[in-house]
Amino acid sequence: MVADLIIETRNLHKSFDTGGAVARVLRGVDLGVERGAFVAIMGPSGCGKSTLLHLLGGLDRPTSGEILLSGRRVDGLGEGAWAVIRRREVGYMFQSFNLIANMTAAENIELPALVAGVSAKEARRRRDELLAQLGITSTASLTPGEVSGGQQQRIALARALVNEPAILLADEPTGNLDSASTREVLAMLRERHGRGQTLVLVTHDPNVAAAADRVVHMIDGRIESAVRDGPAPADAAATPGPAP
Amino acid sequence: MIRAAVRKAMADARARRLQAFLLFLVISAAAATLMLALTVRSSASEPFERTVREMNSAHLWITSSNPDVDLNTLAALPGVRATSGPYPQLWAGYSISNSEKKQQLYLVGMDEQLPEVDHPAITDGRWLRASGEPEIVIDRGAALRMGVEAGDRVDLLVDERTVPLVVAGLAVPTGRAPVPVAEEGLAYVLRDTLQAIVPGGRVGSPQFYHERIGIQLTDDSAAPAFLAAAEPLLARDGVRLLDTRADIAADVEDANMFDVIFLGVFSIFALFAAGIIIANVMAGQILSQRRDIGLLKALGFTPLQVTLVFLAESLALALAASIAGVGAGLAIAPFFLNRTAELLGVTSAPVVELMPIAITCVAVLGVVALFTAVPAWNAGRGSAVRALARTGKGGARRSLIGALAARLRLPVVVVLGVKDLSSHPARAVATMLALTLGVITATFTLGIEATFGTAMRDPASIGGAPADLVVDRDRYDPDAAVSLLQSRPEIESYIVRTDVDAAYGEEDIDLHGLEGDLERGGWVFVAGRMIAAPGEVAIGQNMAADLGLDIGDRVSITLPESDTTLGLQVVGRYLELDENVMLVSSEMLPARYLPTDYYINTVQGTDNGAFRRELLRASGGNFDPEVMSETTAAFRRQLRGVILPLNGVLFAIAAVNLLSTLLLGIRESQRDYAVMKTLGLTPGQIAASVFAGGALLGVAAVIVGIPLGLAVTTVIFDGMSKAVDVGASVGTMPSAASLLLIVPGAIALAAVGSMLPARAAASIRPTDALRYE
Structure with a gap:
């Protein structure tokens, strides 16, 4: 059976010029993520896991190699085309939430929908639904500075999901949270995964990684191993990608 | 502390080059505009002052049309260093014409040898010579206006005759502001030429033949003593103080009046705008440096010292920008002074005075200091821990x-x-x-x-003339003038004006006798209406305010030349640029007064410039349109x-x-x-x-x-x-x-x-x- 890969990278390389010296951050990453999978990427600081996530979301360009989303080559796309992909197919979560400070929770959540051309009425409907699902309806009219860290990350999750993206990329989403908030956010991510959401999460925390059904370990810009760590859905798999 | 402040300032300047550059530009622009305004104001008379020195100018000029007065006696009065003249001068407004344009001039008869004191400043060509054709030296401003150059031939229009003259040179006149500051210019011919122009002319003769003398005083402060001593002579008939150097300088300065007004207004705007930018940028910089401020405080800086660090940083930039702005202002100033300088045939150089420079620097540095100190002091008083924890609440x-x-x-x-x-x-x-x-x-x-x-x-x-063209009749026969005007299809309507020197009490009045369809004249009335019948008078609004006259008042106007007194009732106040003008019906005036000007409205679509040239040509150069x-x-x-x-x-x-x-x-x-x-x-x-x-x-x-x-x-x-x-x-x-x-x-x-x-x-x-x- 041919796996339904929603994300696929082939021999992905990324180097940075740091004042004359070249830092090779990714050194040939082959990764395949099947539709509906929950994949955690772990590894020590500087191993390239965040860079990999940036490349998957089009926030940066690979030095070489290929990226395919739902079977389509996207590594050569321009910024405008990537922006369209991000507003429709990819949701992003950050360690420090990165909510827009002068917008209320409701406005933050609606923003990607409005950018994607959804009507204001539909954006409000989606927002209210997500606020209710995530239990943060009471924060709707508050600005990020007026809510707790856990609530901020839930708002960030709602914002990432408002366009119903096929892929949710999360970079250390619990890194700035206390343990109670971490549990809450993880429960929500699992719940979304349970509904078939593809999740790729970067973390340092083994407890967080344990929530994933696949854990990819990276060292020195390479994938060292892919371990089935948690309860896998029947149709999900995460493996080192197919040979280039 | 100072060394630390300098080091921080240098680091900031390196880190924010674009911002520092923009700030520098803006402060420089504000300083330059302010400096320009102050310099143009203080240097407006500078080209004139230089010309005055070159002329070895007199301080005041006195004329006499009284043949029994000997102006030479003035030389012996206290405070007089030297005199120039007396020279004959014709106050009849003769004109020169070069077929394109015409210019009224007063003729002064002088010698082949220029006097040492109070001589015209030759800017082009040379002074008069006795040999060869009769020559004329013309007021430079008048020549520029007409497009006349040294070596050209011009016609002097004298009564019924035309006297051809060669333009020997152009000069800045003495005792009178140059054209166009003054409407009529001075022109110089040799005494013999003057006699040939007005044969038999002598002081007091009907050609307004005067004598004038230039008085150079030991210094400006000698004027009151001199005038007191000259009082008996000045009180005699036909003798008057013509002008003073200070008054002429003030007239020349006035030529730059609008520049000074605009530059003043704009420099205030520019300084205010620059203040806003400085406030914005400094407040923004301080906000973005809250972390640095926290660090400075952690290193032991007091709020005052923090403020001083930022002040030193912005004032150093502002000082450099002020210096650049002052230089730029001084460099641009000649362009604004050129108009006067061109008139006087000199190069314009701004006067570098300490006061405008000091005012500019103090104003600019004061604004910068104010807009830096307030946000810096506020930031310096904040909590160091909070400042270190985040970069501010902005946003x-x-x-x-x-x-x-x-x-x-x-x-x-x-x-x-x-x-x-x-x-x-x-x-x-x-x-x-x-x-x-x-x-x-x-x-x-x-x-x-x-x-x-x-x-x-x-x-x-x-407040200008109510017409498309104003035609000075000059020496044209009044009947011929009217026939010419009536024959021209370009003219829709015209009003005949007769200017008469008159007096209202002690006040000299320009009485304008009008004839024609006055309703079509278009005078703008502030109150009341245009005259409609003899016995009525309309007065300029400025004169009405000065003399306290209003509608319904009765005034008594005397016409000294004809020993006539007119009893008039004020019926209207109108806008008038000239001082002390009154409008009456021409019917009120004795017949000896002839029309002087014509207000002409042309039919729509007329090329008025071409029509002006045509009128000049058709009148044989007699009209001055x-x-x-x-x-x-x-x-x-x-x-x-x-x-x-x-x-x-x-x-x-x-x-x-x-x-x-x-x-x-x-x-x-x-x-x-x-x-x-x-x-x-x-x-x-x-x-x-x-x-x-x-x-x-x-x-x-x-x-x-x-x-x-x-x-x-x-x-x-x-x-x-x-x-x-x-x-x-x-x-x-x-x-x-x-x-x-x-x-x-x-x-x-x-x-x-x-x-x-x-x-x-x-x-x-x-x-x-x-x-x-």
Whole structure:
């Protein structure tokens, strides 16, 4: 059976010029993520896991190699085309939430929908639904500075999901949270995964990684191993990608 | 401490080169404008002073038409160092003509040898020689106006004759301001030539044959003693003090009056706009350096020392910018002084005086110090821990305008731009104010343009002559003049004017006797109406105010030359540029007074310039016609040369202000922009949101600026009307249609100011901006 890969990278390389010296951050990453999978990427600081996530979301360009989303080559796309992909197919979560400070929770959540051309009425409907699902309806009219860290990350999750993206990329989403908030956010991510959401999460925390059904370990810009760590859905798999 | 402050300042300047450069430019522009205003003001008479030194000028001039008076006796009075003359002078306004143009001149008869004291300053050609054809040396300003050069031939129009003369040279006259500061110029011929022009002429003869003498005093302070001693002679019939050097200097300075007014107003605007930028940029810098401030405090700096660090930093920049601005102001000043210098045939060099430089530097440094010290002191007093913990609360404010924009269903990029601006409302308001100054300036400039438009269409509305052309009859026979005017199909209507020297009590009056269809004359009445019958008089508004005359008053006017007294009733007050003018029916005047001028309105579509030349030709050079719109157009060209560059300076300052504000905002919000990119905004959308913010400020500036501009324009017009003493405010407010042009202009200015910030925002890389994730 041919796996339904929603994300696929082939021999992905990324180097940075740091004042004359070249830092090779990714050194040939082959990764395949099947539709509906929950994949955690772990590894020590500087191993390239965040860079990999940036490349998957089009926030940066690979030095070489290929990226395919739902079977389509996207590594050569321009910024405008990537922006369209991000507003429709990819949701992003950050360690420090990165909510827009002068917008209320409701406005933050609606923003990607409005950018994607959804009507204001539909954006409000989606927002209210997500606020209710995530239990943060009471924060709707508050600005990020007026809510707790856990609530901020839930708002960030709602914002990432408002366009119903096929892929949710999360970079250390619990890194700035206390343990109670971490549990809450993880429960929500699992719940979304349970509904078939593809999740790729970067973390340092083994407890967080344990929530994933696949854990990819990276060292020195390479994938060292892919371990089935948690309860896998029947149709999900995460493996080192197919040979280039 | 000082070393630490210097080191920090140097580090900041290195880190924010663009910002420091922009700040430097803006402060320099403000300093240059202020310096320019002060220099032009203090140097307006500088070219004249130099010419006065070259002439070895007299301090005052006295004339006599009394043959029994010996002006030479003045040389023996106290305070007199030397005298020049007496020389014969004809006060009859003879004209020279070169077929294109005509210029009235008073002739002075002099010797082949120029006197050592009080001699005309030759700027072109040479002085008069006795051999060869009769020669003339003409007032330089008059020659420039006519396009006459040394070596040209001109016709001197004397009564019924034409005397051909060779122009030996051009000169700046003594004892009289040059044309066009004075309307009629001086011209010099040899005494023998003068005698040939008016055979049998002598002091007191009917050709207004006077003698004049120039008195050079030991110094200016000797004038009162001299005048007291000369009093008995000055009291005699036909003797009068003609002019003083100080009065002529004041007249020449007045030629720059509008420049000084405009430069003064604009320099205040520019300084204010620069103050806003400094406040914006320094407050922004301090906000973005809260962490540094926390560090400084952690290192042991007191709030005062923190303030001093920032003050030292901004004052060092401001001092350098002030020096550059002062230099630029001095360098540009000659362009503004050129008009006078050109008239006097000298090069213009501004007077470098300590006071204007000191005022400029103190004003600029004071504004910079104020706008730096306040935010720095506030920041210095804050908690070091909080400052170290975060870079400030900037941007956390909820945006009500943003919410309103969203509610109005504006495009999402517009909403984002609005929200971003409104997260720093004080800064946005300050930037809007700088743009508002640009809008006020533009409104004022449109008002000036509208006023010129009105003046060219209808000169009487600003107190000018109520006609398309004013034709001086000069020496043309009155009957021949009327036949010529009646034969011309270009003329729709004309009014005949007869000027008479008259007196109202002690006050000298220019009495204008009018004949014709006065209703078509177009005089603008402030109160009452135009004269309709003999026995009525209309008076200039300025004169009415000065003499306390009003409608219904009865006045008694004497005509000294004909020993006549007219009893008149005031029926109207009208706008009048000239002082002490009264209008009466010509029927009131004794028959000995002949018509002097004709107010001509031409039929629509007439080329008035061509018609002027045609009248000059058809009258055999006897008429002296002037097209009012040509005179106004020349003045407009002169003022545009001042106002348009000043507009440019203020617009540039406004654009730089917007640019620096947006750049600051983008620097502070780069994470937000990066996040927006991760949410799917394209670079184009990010740039559009920055443009939207700039455009919003532009629109807000228009909404606030146009009413303010109209108010400022009214105030300035009132001031200018007072300065020219028309008697009422004569400015025309800009039309609604022209004001509408400011909207796209302001948005375009906002777009220019937003261009660089928009590019900067669009090129933010999320991976860099969010690096510490």
